[in-house]
Amino acid sequence: MPKALNRRARIWIGGVALLALGAVGCSESGKGDAAASARPAPAVTVTVTATATATETATPAPAPTVTETKTVKVPGPTVTTTVTKAASSGSRSGGSGGSSGGGGTKATSTCSIRSNAGNCYSAGQFCRNSDHGAVTTNASGARIRCSQSGSSWRWTYA
Numbered sequence: 001m002p003k004a005l006n007r008r009a010r011i012w013i014g015g016v017a018l019l020a021l022g023a024v025g026c027s028e029s030g031k032g033d034a035a036a037s038a039r040p041a042p043a044v045t046v047t048v049t050a051t052a053t054a055t056e057t058a059t060p061a062p063a064p065t066v067t068e069t070k071t072v073k074v075p076g077p078t079v080t081t082t083v084t085k086a087a088s089s090g091s092r093s094g095g096s097g098g099s100s101g102g103g104g105t106k107a108t109s110t111c112s113i114r115s116n117a118g119n120c121y122s123a124g125q126f127c128r129n130s131d132h133g134a135v136t137t138n139a140s141g142a143r144i145r146c147s148q149s150g151s152s153w154r155w156t157y158a
Contacts, residue, residue: 010050017046112136127153 005013024044046058111120113136120139121127127134127146132153145158 005052010048011049013048019047020044021046072116084089111138121155123157124154125155127155 021044036042068085090131113131113134114120114127121136121144122138123144131146132148135158136142138144138155143158144155147154147156149156
């Protein structure tokens, strides 16, 4: 089987064939009409055969596998409230000069969601993305909620 011609060789062969056709056509055009009619025109046959075969098999390299892990926190943290009662002293002194510790109630609250610095949030501060929709208490025990305010998320009184 003959070797297939590359593109440059095919173009060169085609150019030579065209040059030969042009030379034959020019040699007859210079003669008079009487001489051209007396002689039959020569038959010119040009055969150009070009065969090209290309086989390429590409095997793609394996693509890297991308694994994305996303951790989702469910809003709604647990609110812990501690209530302590002050102990009464048992006896009360009479009305002159002041009062001793009464049976009052002192409420302290522990906020369940804290900032990255470890402080309780207060109303008006910005919320983290993970706290959207969550409810907690501020340092004084009032309930606050992370809600959208305009284009930002802030802690507001619940």
